[in-house]
Amino acid sequence: MKIDTTLYLVTDSGNMTEETFLNKIESACEGGITLLQLREKERSAREYLSLARKVKKIVRRYNIPLLIDDRIDIALAADADGVHVGQSDIPVADARKILGPGKIIGATAKTAKQAVEAFQQGADYIGAGAVYPTGTKKDTWQISPSDIRAIVQAVPIPVNAIGGLNRNNLEILSDTGIAGICVVSALMQAPQPMLEAWALRAAFFRLKGRSPMV
Amino acid sequence: MKIDTTLYLVTDSGNMTEETFLNKIESACEGGITLLQLREKERSAREYLSLARKVKKIVRRYNIPLLIDDRIDIALAADADGVHVGQSDIPVADARKILGPGKIIGATAKTAKQAVEAFQQGADYIGAGAVYPTGTKKDTWQISPSDIRAIVQAVPIPVNAIGGLNRNNLEILSDTGIAGICVVSALMQAPQPMLEAWALRAAFFRLKGRSPMV
Numbered sequence: 001m002k003i004d005t006t007l008y009l010v011t012d013s014g015n016m017t018e019e020t021f022l023n024k025i026e027s028a029c030e031g032g033i034t035l036l037q038l039r040e041k042e043r044s045a046r047e048y049l050s051l052a053r054k055v056k057k058i059v060r061r062y063n064i065p066l067l068i069d070d071r072i073d074i075a076l077a078a079d080a081d082g083v084h085v086g087q088s089d090i091p092v093a094d095a096r097k098i099l100g101p102g103k104i105i106g107a108t109a110k111t112a113k114q115a116v117e118a119f120q121q122g123a124d125y126i127g128a129g130a131v132y133p134t135g136t137k138k139d140t141w142q143i144s145p146s147d148i149r150a151i152v153q154a155v156p157i158p159v160n161a162i163g164g165l166n167r168n169n170l171e172i173l174s175d176t177g178i179a180g181i182c183v184v185s186a187l188m189q190a191p192q193p194m195l196e197a198w199a200l201r202a203a204f205f206r207l208k209g210r211s212p213m214v
Numbered sequence: 215m216k217i218d219t220t221l222y223l224v225t226d227s228g229n230m231t232e233e234t235f236l237n238k239i240e241s242a243c244e245g246g247i248t249l250l251q252l253r254e255k256e257r258s259a260r261e262y263l264s265l266a267r268k269v270k271k272i273v274r275r276y277n278i279p280l281l282i283d284d285r286i287d288i289a290l291a292a293d294a295d296g297v298h299v300g301q302s303d304i305p306v307a308d309a310r311k312i313l314g315p316g317k318i319i320g321a322t323a324k325t326a327k328q329a330v331e332a333f334q335q336g337a338d339y340i341g342a343g344a345v346y347p348t349g350t351k352k353d354t355w356q357i358s359p360s361d362i363r364a365i366v367q368a369v370p371i372p373v374n375a376i377g378g379l380n381r382n383n384l385e386i387l388s389d390t391g392i393a394g395i396c397v398v399s400a401l402m403q404a405p406q407p408m409l410e411a412w413a414l415r416a417a418f419f420r421l422k423g424r425s426p427m428v
Contacts, residue, residue: 044302044303045284045302045303045304046301046302046303046304046305047302049304049305049308070259071285071287072287072290072291073285073286073287073290073304073309073312074304076286076287076312077286077304077308077309077311077312087260088258088259088260088261089258089259089260090259090260090263090287090288090291091260091263094263094291095287095291097291098287098290098291
C-alpha cells in the first residue's frame with residue numbers, strides 16, 4: 001500500500017486530558033502530518049480502543065491514515081488503516097496474515113537485516129531509530145545516521161527516522177535517504193502543533209533540498 | 215459453541231522456567247482439566263504468541279480448547295480456540311466481530327448486569343469472581359456466593375467461579391449452580407498438577423452431588 005510518511009506523528013497522551021490530547025492531534029492534522037500512529041501501551045485495551053475510535057474520526061477528515069501500535073486486534077475493532085509493530089510485537093508475517101493485504105503494516109528496524117526481514121514479511125514502511133535519546137520510549141537504543149542509510153539502501157519501501165527529532169536537529173540525516181520523519185514530543189509537547197508541524201515539514205523538505213510549496 | 219468448563223485452568227507462568235511451565239500444563243491436562251486460558255499480561259506480544267503456540271501443541275493432544283486472555287490478535291495468530299476478555303479488555307461484541315462465530319469467547323462478570331450484557335454480545339461462558347482474595351490478580355475485588363448465584367440465574371451459558379479456589383474451599387459455592395471452577399495457583403503451584411487436577415475434579419463433582427466416575 002502506497003503511503004506518504006513525510007511527517008509521521010506517533011502519539012503520547014502522557015498526562016494530558018483526553019480533550020487536550022484530541023485537540024493536539026487535530027492541530028497537528030491541520031499543520032500537515034501525513035500519517036498518525038496511536039501508541040498507548042499504558043492503557044487498557046478498552047480505553048485504547050475507545051481512544052482509537054475518537055482519533056479516527058479526526059484523522060479521517062484530513063485523509064490521514066491511522067495506525068495502531070502493537071495491538072492488531074484494536075486496529076481491527078476500530079477499523080484503523082493498519083498497525084505498527086516493533087521487534088517484540090507480533091511478527092510482520094503474522095500481522096499480515098491477520099490483517100490481509102489491504103492494511104498498512106509498519107515495522108521498527110535497527111539493522112538492515114531486520115528491515116529486509118520485515119519487508120519480506122510484508123511491511124509497507126520501516127521506522128528506524130532512535131536517532132537521538134528519547135524520553136518517550138525507554139526500551140530503545142540509538143543508531144547512527146550511517147545505520148539508517150544502510151537500512152534505506154537495503155529495502156525498497158519508505159524508511160523513516162525516529163527518536164528525539166525536532167525541527168532543529170535533522171541535519172545529521174541529510175545523506176540518509178529517509179522518506180520522512182517520525183516525531184512524538186516535538187508535536188505532542190508543542191503549544192501549537194499546527195505551527196510546529198508546518199515548521200517540521202519545512203525543515204524536512206529543506207533537508208531533502210526541495211520546497212514544501214512545490 | 216458448546217464447551218465443558220468443569221475444571222478450567224488459567225495459567226500464571228510467574229517465575230517458572232518455560233520448561234517447568236509447559237510440564238505443569240501437560241501434567242494438568244493429564245489430570246483432567248477441560249479448558250485452558252493462557253494469561254500472560256506481563257510478556258511482550260511476541261513472547262506471548264510464541265508461548266501460545268507451544269501450549270497449543272500440548273493441549274490439542276488432549277482435545278482441550280486453548281483460550282488467550284485479552285489479546286484477540288494473539289489468539290488469531292496462534293489459531294487458538296478463543297479468547298477471554300475482562301471488563302477493561304476489548305468488549306465481547308467487538309471480539310465476536312473480529313473472531314467470527316466459530317471461536318469461544320468468555321467474559322468476566324461481577325454482576326448479573328455485566329453477565330447479561332456479555333451474553334447478549336455473544337459470550338459463550340462467564341467467569342465470576344473473585345470468590346476469595348487472590349495473589350495472581352491484583353486489580354480485582356471479591357463477590358459473594360449469592361452474587362454468583364444471581365449471575366448463574368441471569369444467563370443461559372455456563373458460569374464458572376474464580377478466585378483463590380482450591381480443593382478445600384469450594385463448599386461455599388454449593389448452592390450457586392456454577393458449571394465449573396477456574397483455578398490458577400491451585401494447579402500452577404501444585405508439585406503434581408495431575409494429582410491436584412484429579413482432586414479438584416473430585417471436589418467439584420462432590421459439590422455438585424455426582425461422581426466424577428460416571
